[in-house]
Amino acid sequence: MGLSGSDKATYYFTSFYCFFLFRKMACFGIGNKTKGKCGEEEEKARREANKRIEKQLKKDKQQYYKSHMLLLLGDCDSGKSTIFNQMRLLDTELTAEEKLMQYMQHKKASGIFETYFRVGEYVFYLFNGRSGWRSIRRVFCDQSAYILVVDSSSYDMVCQGDNQTNQLQEALNNLENLWRRMRTMDRPVFLFLNKQDLLAEKVLAGKSKIEDYFPEFAHYTSHEHTTPVQGEDPSVTRAKYFIRDKFLKITASGDVDMHKCFPFFTCAIDLENIQRTFRDCGDKLNFCSS
Numbered sequence: 418m419g420l421s422g423s424d425k426a427t428y429y430f431t432s433f434y435c436f437f438l439f440r441k442m443a444c445f446g447i448g449n450k451t452k453g454k455c456g457e458e459e460e461k462a463r464r465e466a467n468k469r470i471e472k473q474l475k476k477d478k479q480q481y482y483k484s485h486m487l488l489l490l491g492d493c494d495s496g497k498s499t500i501f502n503q504m505r506l507l508d509t510e511l512t513a514e515e516k517l518m519q520y521m522q523h524k525k526a527s528g529i530f531e532t533y534f535r536v537g538e539y540v541f542y543l544f545n546g547r548s549g550w551r552s553i554r555r556v557f558c559d560q561s562a563y564i565l566v567v568d569s570s571s572y573d574m575v576c577q578g579d580n581q582t583n584q585l586q587e588a589l590n591n592l593e594n595l596w597r598r599m600r601t602m603d604r605p606v607f608l609f610l611n612k613q614d615l616l617a618e619k620v621l622a623g624k625s626k627i628e629d630y631f632p633e634f635a636h637y638t639s640h641e642h643t644t645p646v647q648g649e650d651p652s653v654t655r656a657k658y659f660i661r662d663k664f665l666k667i668t669a670s671g672d673v674d675m676h677k678c679f680p681f682f683t684c685a686i687d688l689e690n691i692q693r694t695f696r697d698c699g700d701k702l703n704f705c706s707s
């Protein structure tokens with residue numbers, strides 16, 4: 418996960434080549450003109466140097482697996498920029514190795530690299546697919562995963578483009594397309610069911626009913642293992658899980674072992690919620706690549 422296959426190969430080839438070259442040099446006494454005078458001490462020093470290199474390689478490998486490139490996708494106004502800007506505030510000091518990796522990614526993505534940040538033990542490189550779905554072609558293959566941001570409160574809204582298509586239905590169609598295109602890729606999709614605060618407000622206000630737009634909602638019962646947030650109104654829980662299940666129905670079709678979809682209930686204006694979500698994404702990515 419993180420880099421493409423060829424990058425991965427280059428990374429390991431370079432690391433291990435340097436390591437073995439160093440070892441070989443040590444064996445032949447290169448860089449060591451006084452060999453023989455205090456042989457044992459030199460041998461000890463060499464062993465220690467080897468140990469240090471091995472330790473560093475192990476550390477690099479761990480860090481490599483904890484760096485993830487993510488591409489934000491989604492319809493207009495779904496909340497991509499809000500999420501992006503929240504995370505930009507978290508820009509942190511990265512180590513030299515992380516900066517090098519960032520440079521490599523930057524070069525590779527030819528100018529559309531946007532920001533990087535650390536959440537817990539993970540470093541994320543986040544691209545904002547602002548210019549819509551077209552931009553994904555350029556970076557499609559480089560990503561660790563895709564984030565599809567959906568405005569969950571848009572069940573009663575129409576797309577700005579044609580003033581006709583239901584916005585939530587459009588998001589469902591987009592996921593269906595993405596899923597079809599990704600059939601041969603082993604990349605997870607993180608589904609950010611965003612604007613949960615607005616969805617809750619709408620449901621509780623009772624003015625705009627979901628069943629008026631999605632009639633099947635009238636017969637929907639939440640799945641057994643839904644976990645309601647403490648103090649959450651049951652009608653809100655039912656609504657959010659109904660929307661989640663509509664998306665998951667799409668991703669449950671086809672070869673589910675090839676790639677996975679992980680849903681999250683998000684509120685982009687709540688930094689804590691977004692940070693927690695990214696930490697969970699990191700855990701899922703590490704789990705998927707282990």
Ligand SMILES: Nc1nc2c(ncn2[C@@H]2O[C@H](COP(=O)(O)OP(=O)(O)OP(=O)(O)O)[C@@H](O)[C@H]2O)c(=O)[nH]1
Nearest residue numbers: 492493494495496497498499611612613684685686
């Ligand atoms: N209440 C609430 N507002 C949100 C949330 N996420 C985004 N918004 C607001 O929704 C509006 C649109 O959000 P953006 O982040 O600009 O959406 P976008 O997907 O980047 O839109 P484009 O740039 O048009 O593709 C902004 O006014 C945000 O403040 C949320 O979770 N809750």
